[in-house]
Amino acid sequence: MSSLAAARADNFYYPPEWTPKQGSLNKFHGQHALRERARKIDQGILIIRFEMPFNIWCGGCNSMIAKGVRFNAEKKQVGNYYSTKIWSFTMKSACCKHEIVIQTDPKNCEYVIISGAQRKTEDFDIEDAETFELPADEERGKLADPFYRLEHQEKDMKKKKEAEPVLVRLQRVSDARHSDDYALNKALRGRLRQQKKRVAEEEKVSRKMGLGIRLLPASAEDATAAARVKFTSKFEKNKKEKRAAITAAPIFSKRLDSFSTKKRQELEFKRRRIMAGAASNLLAGGFKPSSWSLS
Incomplete structure (x- = not known):
């Protein structure tokens, strides 16, 4: 039923009683x-x-x-x-x-x-509407005369200077309307791809150097600022003295001292333990403490 109704609405439905001799459907229906x-x-x-x-x-x-x-x-x-x-x-x-x-x-x-x-009468100011008043037919005919143009040239130049900001603004609007959006989008995507590629290379170099942050490429300003930095002579002197003290000191001296101290403590502990064991044996054998003494 829906297809039949659509056919009737579009005037494509030919009823069974219609014949080609009767002409078009509009003539057949009398409309x-x-x-x-x-x-x-x-x-x-x-x-x-x-x-x-x-x-x-x-x-x-x-x-x-x-x-x-x-x-x-x-x-x-x-x-x-x-x-x-x-x-x-x-x-x-x-x-x-x-x-x-x-x-x-x-x-x-x-x-x-x-x-x-x-x-409805609607009057607009020429400046508010950002339009220009065209010369009348009579004045356009006079402009064909070179002497008339020369007389009004200064006035026209003054009008041109006054209207120049409006012309620049209208030109910008016209350029924006007729700009190629595809070309602008293509150029922008190209710049973004180059920027992403450069950032990836900088991060790769930073990872090789063992840094967790991305280093920006060196510039002429960085080189100039680094050249201006100068360390004082006192810092160099302290550095040399510390280096000389480290070089002159024996490498294993502290380690040997600590080892000998630890060894002596272990031997003293063993000696006291042996003497305590001997004393306990003597007491068990019936000897009185007053008959012997620890030396």
Whole structure:
């Protein structure tokens, strides 16, 4: 059922009673190809989606209708400007259902409001809008005269200097809009890959040196700072004296002294233990302590 409904909605469903002699499906069903949009086609009117070309004030409730708001408008031809057709668009505002009529103006390449609304007047300062005032047609004709250009050259140069910051800013905006994002991204990724490779090499060198941190590559500033460091003569003198004392001292003297002291203590302990054992044996044999003495 879902596929059948989709076929009917798309006007692709041919009922069993249809024959090719009856023509198209629209002719068979007695309807126009545009369906409801063409319900007034006999009057030369077609329903379209019309977009408001500028800000207007509604004539019924005085509400503002912004530029770009869309309406279901009745489009019909009301005249010709040479070979160009003049179209009229009739619509109803959403705020109060007031009828608004707008026509095309091929002569001025513009839209004009016929009835039901009033165009909102919007004036902008040239500096605030960051635009330039173009010369009038009469002045452009005068600019073709070299003497007129020479008279106004100084004034034009002054205007150029005043407008130069605006031109630079507009140029930057234009460059940003038309910049190649792929090329910029590619260059950035290339720099990041080179940086990662350099960091990995520096960490490898640091590990070979037995360091746990990565050393930055030496620079000319580091070499200059190291050359400025000078040790005092007192430090060198103390260093030499300590080195001479270490060289002159015997290597095994302290070790032999400690070994002889330990040996003497062990021998004294054995001698006292032997004498204590002999004394206990004599006492067990019936000898009195007063008859002998330890020497």
